[in-house]
Amino acid sequence: MTGPDPLYFQSEMQDALRIAVNRIGTPSYVYFVDRIRSRIEELHTAFGRRFQISYAVKANPNAALLRLLKSEIELLDVSSGGELNLALGSGYNAEQLSFSGPGKSVPELQLAVSSGCSKIIVESTSELEDLDALCAADGRSISVLLRVNPQKVPRGFGVNMSGRPSQFGVDEEELADLFRSASRLKHVSIAGLHIYAGTQCLDSEAIVENFGNYIDIFRTYAPMCAGALSDVIFGSGIGIPYHDRDEPVNLFDIAKHVNPMLDEMRRDHHLHNVNCILEIGRLLVGEAGYFLTRVLRKKESRGKNIRILDGGMNCHLAACGHFGTMIPRNYRMFRLPISKSPGHSTEQMKSYELFGPLCTTIDQLGRAVELPTLDVGDVIAIACSGAYGASASPINFISHGPPREAVVEYGAGELLIHDVTGV
Ligand SMILES: Cc1ncc(COP(=O)(O)O)c(C=O)c1O
Structure with missing residues (x-):
């Protein structure tokens, strides 16, 4: 049931849907942009603006939606050359973009570099080497973020991307070796870390524990970066109540625990000035x-x-x-x-x-x-x-x-x- x-x-909402159905017919999707705006505001209030919000375009790449949210969304995460072009075409600038994804082709990497995409998220050693070669040929140097595949993810995530062999990111236990080999590259340096361990989680305790795992990883590996870490990206994994008996999470309950953890992380001198980014898809638009x-x-x-x-x-x-x-x-x-x-x-x-x-x-x-x-x-x-x-x-x-x-x-x-x- x-x-x-x-x-x-x-x-009011029913009336709005009825007006939309009469105007546009079926089958159709109707997106209430005001609800997305209030969710963004709620996130900022709960976390006291400790995070920049990054919207994962894959959740909903509707161009009108992207355009209308331009003044509220600080960053966009894109996962293909197509999404990158869509973001630029919707009025976002390359400084606002991160580019994640396990299978970026060399032309897509080239597009990211030449357009000035500020946060290329590297998911494998070979991708890092391709980028270095590409930048060498162009005579430029860039800094990138590294996606980590953590060893553990708390129970409670509907989709779990970590803690097992995975196409996403670099295994946590391989990170020290990777930092050593990356230090020999001349055109690419690692200036940030990114983790997206799992998603569709409605268990606040598991979400808090997951953020704690992220912070432990950031603190362990920040000293291995050649310079100070500029960005750490927290893949939120927060779910939404799709089904009967699903209870929505209370963002303020989560933030009550996460905010002091973030403040404590910043007391670490390697992470003192780091920019914290919360990467979210379904929680914003679902x-x-x-x-x-x-x-x-x-x-x-x-x-x-x-x-x-x-x-x-x-x-x-x-x-x-x-x-x-x-x-x-x-x-x-x-x-x-x-x-x-x-x-x-x-x-x-x-x-x-x-x-x-x-x-x-x-x-x-x-x-x-x-x-x-x-x-x-x-x-x-x-x-x-x-x-x-x-x-x-x-x-x-x-x-x-x-x-x-x-x-x-x-x-x-x-x-x-x-x-x-x-x-
Ligand atoms: C790297 C990355 N970022 C963001 C997302 C968005 O996840 P969600 O819509 O569950 O917030 C995903 C989902 O697969 C992802 O893999």
Whole structure:
């Protein structure tokens, strides 16, 4: 059974979704930019501006969103030449960019160097050597950050990228050797460390413990850098409440423990002036987005109420449970009331099996979902869809075309709908 998104009961949000659906149709994504802005503000308040916030573009590369958030987002993390060009084209400057990713090609490294990307995050020895050769040929010297693959990650992370053989970063136990060999390179020096150990964690204690592990690693290896460390990047790993019974984390509870740890870290003279960066994807944009899909067909099959929707796995792979999860679980969802309706519905709920339009059994958006009566033409809104939605889905499979995407915000008391794509 799936509970509604907490904002379901805010009629203003429902009205906004209804206006958007009438204007842009379905299947579609609607992103509330004001909610992203308040999340950024909440982070700054909780951590007392100890961190610069870096947004991981992979979570949602929507160009209108990037443009509208330009004055609030200090840094962007890109993971391909395409994302780098998108960031520059959206008005961010190269000083604001970090470039992570285990498989950067030489042309992508060249692009990063020539565009002046300020934080290239090196994930392997061979990448470091390629960069050195490339800079030697160009007659320049650069400093880079090194991504560390830590030995341990606390339990509680939905996706765990560390503590085992991994394509991400350099194994913690190899770091001392790597620093020694890096000191022989003439054109590249290591000036920062980056760790992203795991993600989708809703356990505050595990998040605090993970930050503590990061700090231990930064303190151990900072003295091995040729000069002072300029930046340390904390991959946040903080999750969002996709499913019924998921409790959102309280950022202030986390910050209460992390802030003194950061202050203590800075008492270490190697890290006294270091710039602390918090790298975040889903926590910024996930809860700000809704996926809207309309009932195309209804039928019963062997005692089950089946509904077929106009967008499924082709538009929203993650909500079907095929993106970073072992067992599919329903996202929070609700039926969008057709007309203005305040608060709770008194309609009787029924159990539905919700499928997308594709000819594959895995195209299922909901299992035994409790919803009011669903008729052809009704629209379902799926919450927590602002991250890893359209861009993380097999949009070309069976050629239904891309979902529409709209960024909305409230301006002068009115809902503004920006740059609709996919029409
Ligand atoms: C290096 C790096 N940074 C940032 C992110 C964003 O993670 P999330 O959206 O869970 O915050 C990821 C996710 O895979 C990542 O690998």
